[in-house]
Amino acid sequence: MKIQKLSEDTRKNLLEDLLKRSPNSYGQYEASVAEILNTVKEKKDEALFAYTKKFDGADISVENILVTEAEIEEAYRLVDEDLLRVVRKALKNIEEYHAKQKQYSWFDSKPNGTMLGQKVTPLQRVGVYVPGGKAVYPSSVLMNIMPAKVAGVDEIIMTTPPGKDGKINPTTLVAAKEAGATAVYKVGGAQAIGALAYGTESIPKVDKIVGPGNIYVALAKKAVYGHVSIDSIAGPSEILVVADETANPRFVAADLLSQAEHDELASAILVTTSEELAQKVSEEVDKFTAELSRKEIIQKSLDNYGYILIADTMEEVIETANEIASEHLEIMTANPYDTMTKIRNAGAIFIGEYSSEPLGDYFAGPNHILPTNGTAKFFSPLSVDDFVKKSSIISYSREALEEVHKDIEQFAAAEQLTAHANSIKVRFE
Amino acid sequence: MKIQKLSEDTRKNLLEDLLKRSPNSYGQYEASVAEILNTVKEKKDEALFAYTKKFDGADISVENILVTEAEIEEAYRLVDEDLLRVVRKALKNIEEYHAKQKQYSWFDSKPNGTMLGQKVTPLQRVGVYVPGGKAVYPSSVLMNIMPAKVAGVDEIIMTTPPGKDGKINPTTLVAAKEAGATAVYKVGGAQAIGALAYGTESIPKVDKIVGPGNIYVALAKKAVYGHVSIDSIAGPSEILVVADETANPRFVAADLLSQAEHDELASAILVTTSEELAQKVSEEVDKFTAELSRKEIIQKSLDNYGYILIADTMEEVIETANEIASEHLEIMTANPYDTMTKIRNAGAIFIGEYSSEPLGDYFAGPNHILPTNGTAKFFSPLSVDDFVKKSSIISYSREALEEVHKDIEQFAAAEQLTAHANSIKVRFE
Numbered sequence: 106m107k108i109q110k111l112s113e114d115t116r117k118n119l120l121e122d123l124l125k126r127s128p129n130s131y132g133q134y135e136a137s138v139a140e141i142l143n144t145v146k147e148k149k150d151e152a153l154f155a156y157t158k159k160f161d162g163a164d165i166s167v168e169n170i171l172v173t174e175a176e177i178e179e180a181y182r183l184v185d186e187d188l189l190r191v192v193r194k195a196l197k198n199i200e201e202y203h204a205k206q207k208q209y210s211w212f213d214s215k216p217n218g219t220m221l222g223q224k225v226t227p228l229q230r231v232g233v234y235v236p237g238g239k240a241v242y243p244s245s246v247l248m249n250i251m252p253a254k255v256a257g258v259d260e261i262i263m264t265t266p267p268g269k270d271g272k273i274n275p276t277t278l279v280a281a282k283e284a285g286a287t288a289v290y291k292v293g294g295a296q297a298i299g300a301l302a303y304g305t306e307s308i309p310k311v312d313k314i315v316g317p318g319n320i321y322v323a324l325a326k327k328a329v330y331g332h333v334s335i336d337s338i339a340g341p342s343e344i345l346v347v348a349d350e351t352a353n354p355r356f357v358a359a360d361l362l363s364q365a366e367h368d369e370l371a372s373a374i375l376v377t378t379s380e381e382l383a384q385k386v387s388e389e390v391d392k393f394t395a396e397l398s399r400k401e402i403i404q405k406s407l408d409n410y411g412y413i414l415i416a417d418t419m420e421e422v423i424e425t426a427n428e429i430a431s432e433h434l435e436i437m438t439a440n441p442y443d444t445m446t447k448i449r450n451a452g453a454i455f456i457g458e459y460s461s462e463p464l465g466d467y468f469a470g471p472n473h474i475l476p477t478n479g480t481a482k483f484f485s486p487l488s489v490d491d492f493v494k495k496s497s498i499i500s501y502s503r504e505a506l507e508e509v510h511k512d513i514e515q516f517a518a519a520e521q522l523t524a525h526a527n528s529i530k531v532r533f534e
Numbered sequence: 535m536k537i538q539k540l541s542e543d544t545r546k547n548l549l550e551d552l553l554k555r556s557p558n559s560y561g562q563y564e565a566s567v568a569e570i571l572n573t574v575k576e577k578k579d580e581a582l583f584a585y586t587k588k589f590d591g592a593d594i595s596v597e598n599i600l601v602t603e604a605e606i607e608e609a610y611r612l613v614d615e616d617l618l619r620v621v622r623k624a625l626k627n628i629e630e631y632h633a634k635q636k637q638y639s640w641f642d643s644k645p646n647g648t649m650l651g652q653k654v655t656p657l658q659r660v661g662v663y664v665p666g667g668k669a670v671y672p673s674s675v676l677m678n679i680m681p682a683k684v685a686g687v688d689e690i691i692m693t694t695p696p697g698k699d700g701k702i703n704p705t706t707l708v709a710a711k712e713a714g715a716t717a718v719y720k721v722g723g724a725q726a727i728g729a730l731a732y733g734t735e736s737i738p739k740v741d742k743i744v745g746p747g748n749i750y751v752a753l754a755k756k757a758v759y760g761h762v763s764i765d766s767i768a769g770p771s772e773i774l775v776v777a778d779e780t781a782n783p784r785f786v787a788a789d790l791l792s793q794a795e796h797d798e799l800a801s802a803i804l805v806t807t808s809e810e811l812a813q814k815v816s817e818e819v820d821k822f823t824a825e826l827s828r829k830e831i832i833q834k835s836l837d838n839y840g841y842i843l844i845a846d847t848m849e850e851v852i853e854t855a856n857e858i859a860s861e862h863l864e865i866m867t868a869n870p871y872d873t874m875t876k877i878r879n880a881g882a883i884f885i886g887e888y889s890s891e892p893l894g895d896y897f898a899g900p901n902h903i904l905p906t907n908g909t910a911k912f913f914s915p916l917s918v919d920d921f922v923k924k925s926s927i928i929s930y931s932r933e934a935l936e937e938v939h940k941d942i943e944q945f946a947a948a949e950q951l952t953a954h955a956n957s958i959k960v961r962f963e
Contacts, residue, residue, distance in 0.1 A: 366953035456929035471926035497900035500885035524795035
């Protein structure tokens, strides 16, 4: 891995490089995505079946688009029992963590008869998109579905592209069932997003669409935003390790590689005050890479978006970490909790040398669907919050309104909204 | 107002009519908005000054784009003292309500050395857009800024278009100052959104943009979503009154009109089980309208999107209200709290005959920036939540990781992510 001295220039270049990976810079696909969405909106199921034939090579019809109980039972027979045991252990942790995120309706009343509050209501129906292809990520299925289940969503609808044989990967199906999906439909790509956003004869319209996908899926989600809600648009994976001279270079190297292996756009960055650590991590990275099965992806990812940066002070390290706002941030310093208090922007923060990033991907409980590409400055991990919405509650008694009615009428008059003023006035004629 | 019997057909037609007002159906402006955004991204301040000259007829330069302390002092001299007093009273209520929305960082630890948590961090810098034009809505300034202030946002930057004289309306300025804006810039339209999203020499890039605006502003916000965060895109205002025979027809009529006066696309709907009430409300609406200053707007709004619907049962009334998911929902029934428990979708719920909608617009405390156009099914009122973001916290001890490391390795292996497995394995070599 390349080692660089941290300077204003390296930081600026690095940020520019990383932002190039933004899912917002793929305008050239927008037209085809818009066409797919419009066709699905208009022709509904017919369009879904045609696109699934075209893009996935599968024959899907109204007869088999919905996964049956028999297919789920078959999937259970095909999935390794030991993996199922691990999935269930992970799910327990995920459920326990998300349960703590639950927000409750509240109200506040005063003796003059005012009651103000906030009512929390689960969304009624949500769509979870799960990518197809060779890579199968059951962990992602769990992480998308469980927060919706904990929130109390009535219907959790999953869509995922079928293989050429019209089947869904059994591990994906079992994960969906275990996590609590209420229906699974065999459709993928922008057409699946269109179906969830507008509804078809087979697939009901949802209130919100979540889940990662390729560039077509990301652009389709962005296009239907407003018509339905969406989660934040996922970009390539990232890890940033903040370390001082106390860090174990083998651990740091292994953790950087765990993200670099995702894809060629993934980014792995170490920012440290220790030149010695930088050197050793670079060596360990080379050693590990040679042995890992995904070495080609890793090498490209490291060449493009892998950095080891040496800073003069821990303040500079922190400042850089906050500027980059990494999806995953690991802290391996002498006082990691102290360092954590200074971190402003990160999707998930892993504290200390035994909190390796994959622990969060699979097992610990917090969601692994995290803001990428600098969006941790304003977006949050996927959570129970994403599957509820709030209504304000306002209740005034006659007495309470009478106390303030002249003030409200005056405010309305200042905005020249006389019908607003009238609706208060009429109550005290 | 037209009175109709509620049926499947009337409900379907009504929903279709209302959705036509969606800010998502204005594709024809997208190209000009994209051009403005690109020009601002590239030419920064120069573009802002040119567009401000073109669209607002004002000469703005690097010298005067930022509102000065002297301008704010002048504004205070121009604003009615009595209005200022009301603004301060309203602000106190708004601050008090929003303070109750604050979420706190939390953690949960176990004796084996695991600590999981969620860190809540305010956004660093946000942009608040305030429309210009003849209508001046200081209440909207308060409602946009206060939640950001309560959340603890460092910099709250407001932009609003100047008049031809290069000045900002004094009431707007005073409201901004009172609510806690840290800077006010004289720029409006899609160009203001571009400046806030990308930054210019004068205006710093923000993390999130909130605030209502015309169709150009709405489309610009949607276009920059992902690059920065935005609040939900505001459509025309709406009120839906749920009432039985106990409701006061004058109150209902006055409240319907308070929304109809906003603009010609505003919607005012009464759904009731009482034919008598329907008839009386219709008469009162006519009487009031004749006297109100904005009668022309009101008449057009009522003709287009005003409905009185008579249902057979209160269940049908509720079902219709939930289907429409109105921005504002008033409940005037014999047992309004009981009715409220059945309301699933609404931006704000006003309970009982003294909780007139304008009470919420100006004074009670809950935010008046609410989801419109059916989006209350998945969006929430603007709140303190909009101005914070969360980071997951994961901390495992050696002991805790050792207990589960084999499970995690197995999960990673099942996803064929060997570098993920390696990062756990290396810790127990």
